[in-house]
Structures are given as C-alpha cells and as structure tokens.
Amino acid sequence: MLQYLVALIATAIFGYTINSSVKVIDQGDEALVERLGKYRRTLRPGLRLVLPLLEKIAYVDTIRERVLDIPLQSVITNDNITLQVDAVVYWQIIEMERAYYAIEDVQNAINTIVLTSLRSEIGSLQMREVLSTKAEIDRALLKKLDEATSSWGVKVIRVEIQNIIFPEAVKAAMESERIALSEKQAMIEQAEGEKQAALTKAKGQAESIEILAKTLNLRPDSRTFMHFLIAQRYIDTNQKLSESDNSKILFMDPKAMSEALGELMGGDDNSPDLNKPD
Structure with a gap:
C-alpha cells in the first residue's frame, strides 16, 4: 500500500515538474522569464524549458504590429476654434524586456502622448491650416512618439489623423465659401468659353x-x-x-x-x- 502511495506521489511530482518546466510559446509572441523574482531571459516562439520552482514566466505578449484607436478628442486651434479630432496609431513591441519593465502600461502611455502631442500641434495652427497640413501633423506626431517611446522597447510605425469635425457654424461658413468659389470658377470658365468662341468666330x-x-x-x-x-x-x-x-x-x-x-x-x-x- 505504501509503495503505491509513494509511486502516486512521485508520479504527481513528475507530472507537475514536466507541466511547469515545459512551455510552448506561440508564433508571434515572446515571454519573459524571471528567476527568483529577477529577469533572466526572453523566450522565443517554440517549445521552451523553465526550471521548476526557481523560474516562472512573468509576462507573455505579442510582437506583431498592433493598432491603437484614439477616440474623438476636443482640441482648440490657434484662432480659438474647437475641433473634434480622432487618430489611429500603429505600433509594435521590438524589445519585450524594456516594454514590460521600463513602463507600467505602454499602450496607455502611447495614448497619453498622442493626445498631448495632438493638442500641441493643432493648437499652434489656424483652423484653415489644419486640413491643408494634415500630413505634416501626422509626421510631427510620429516624430514626437518615436522620440518618447525609444526607451520603452516599442516602435511607433505611423500615426494617422482619421476625422476632423468642425462646429456647425464653421461648416456652414465653409460650405457658403465653397459655393461662392464654385460659382466664381463657373463664371470664369463661362467668360473664357465666350472669349474663345468670339476669337474663333473672328478668325473664321x-x-x-x-x-x-x-x-x-x-x-x-x-x-x-x-x-x-x-x-x-x-x-x-x-x-x-x-x-x-x-x-x-x-x-x-x-x-x-x-x-x-x-x-x-x-x-x-x-x-x-x-x-x-x-
């Protein structure tokens, strides 16, 4: 009876040891291993071994490119016009160790930097400049994020402003201006056509x-x-x-x-x- 009990305990210990020491890391992921509470190494995709009782997997995350959606935010232009702006950020972890140990919540930190930079960039522009310099704003945001996150082990790939929503009064004024410009252009084209017709007639x-x-x-x-x-x-x-x-x-x-x-x-x-x- 005692032999069976010992065998059962040994089997349980062996099973626990195998289960806790053999780890499978999926493709596109990486894992951080700590030994006695201190970072030891990073596990790449595949079948990996961890010393039981001494080591543990502290963190597992993907190293694939991911998307951070920034919801609509109120920003004020240099001429005191309040706009609603949202953006999307494409980023990727390139050093799992620093991404985990250097910053508490890397995604939340990126979100905060985007909001701060977005308000700063648009706040330095006139309302009419916002649409015409959208590409420049994207590049400025990318530069600031790249500088701020360089020590976090992440790479911001690109930043894109998705929507810029103007107040109703401003949209109405812009629409009136657009119609006036269209009518002016139509009059210019009509006058040019009449001029060409007159020249053609005179030539004939x-x-x-x-x-x-x-x-x-x-x-x-x-x-x-x-x-x-x-x-x-x-x-x-x-x-x-x-x-x-x-x-x-x-x-x-x-x-x-x-x-x-x-x-x-x-x-x-x-x-x-x-x-x-x-």
Missing part, C-alpha cells in the same frame, strides 16, 4: 474675307473691296429684317444710300456711285 470671318478677296482678285484692304463688304452687309441686314415677324417696308433713296456709303468710306472721290448706270 477673317479667313472668309481673305478667301472672298482672293476670289474677287482684290486686296483685302482696298477701298473697292471695303465697298463690296459694306454693300453685302447692307443687303444681308435688309434681308433679315424682311424675314422678321415684325418686319416693315423701308424705302431709301439710292442716291442717299450711295452718299451715306461714301461718307462711311471717307468720302473718297474714287468710290463708286451706286446711282450711276454701268
């Missing part, structure tokens, strides 16, 4: 005049050609008037018309008289 008319002058074998700047253009314009105008619903019959003395055309052309003696027969 100039090309038509040049072709007509070549057809009549006249110089485009000659008085005879000018007389022809004015007479053509006069005939076209009267034709349009006759086609109008409100058109009226207009009688004009050919001699008066000739004199008027002559005065328009400068009263040149060489100008043709429209009253004279060919």
